[in-house]
Amino acid sequence: MVKRLIIMLLAFATLTGAARAQEPPAKVSLGLISVPLANVREEPLPKAQIVTQVLLADEVRILEKQEYRYRIAIPGQGDREGWIQQEAVQVPRDKGRSYLKADRQWVVITAPKTFALILDKLGNHNVSLYAGTRLPVQERTADGYKVLFPDRTVAVVASADAEPVRPRNPVLGGVTPAEIAKTARKFQGAQYLAGGITVQGMDTNGLIYTVYRIHGIDLDTDRNALKAKAVKVQKKEL
Structure with a gap:
């Protein structure tokens, strides 16, 4: 799968970064993912389609509660919405101000797992951690x-499996096509999972999202949103 997608990964010339720890609206609670990996589903049903996944310490906005599930929006994925098990989300009393404070150094997991x-x-x-997980140091x-x-x-x-999070930049900046391709190849052999974003199972959008996230660039995991931010190029132009 990875070999066929290298060109697609390198075609993202202009991308929008996301700010961390923005204050949520008054009636919306901020949550932090408290498990290594959690599914976000289209409907509040156990076997509903997985629309995306979230990783440990990811910030989410809680929009609604239904029994033991939350409907959330994910700022780091273009406010993608879906349903998640309540037990996977921690709701800090201070709306995440202490945990997400801007002056902290953060690292991102670069190893697939x-x-x-x-x-x-x-x-x-x-405890397992997956590529793209960001944690304060x-x-x-x-x-x-x-x-x-x-x-x-x-x-x-381990220092071999993580590196400092790069400053968010709306363009690729110092990230070279070779770096993107090298990172993508780490996921060679990953199983296919619709909506997945880790080596345990991922789809095309999840691969693109995770590779760029490792390099400090947050993307939406929605196919149409990704296409809107991409520029078509020929292989010889890379």
């Missing part, structure tokens, strides 16, 4: 980054 070592009173254990260690989860859990991520 890695493990974070959680440090707590119950003993050290691992508490401390840089000799072997990696000490990061903070939305529930204030502290974990260590």
Whole structure:
């Protein structure tokens, strides 16, 4: 799948970045994803179509509650909407101000899948993290980054699997076509999953979204929105 999509990935010449921690409207609650990966479905039904996925610490806006599900909008995906299990979302009392504060250093997971070592009173254990996950840094260690989860859990991520989040830029800036292609090739062999954005399962839109997110550029995961921000080029022009 990746080989056929390299040209499509490189065709995004003008892209819009998204700001972090914007204040939500008065009647809308801000939530933070509290699990490594969660499905966002078209309808509030267990087997409804997956429209996209969200990753640990992603910011969402809670628009509606129905039994044990939330209807959310995802600022980092062009305000894409859908339904998610309530247990996957943490609602901070301060609307995320302390966790999402702008002066924090953040890292992004660059490996398709890695493990974070959680440090707590119950003993050290691992939790899965997926490419594109962004987490605030508490401390840089000799072997990696000490990061903070939305529930204030502290974990260590290997430096080989993460790097500082690049400043958001509405254009590609210093990101070269070769970098984009190299990142895309990491997902060679990923299983197909409609609406998926990780190596566990992804579609074309999810691959594009994740590759650019690693490089500090947030995109919508909707096909039409992606096409609207792309410019057609010939292979020889790349």
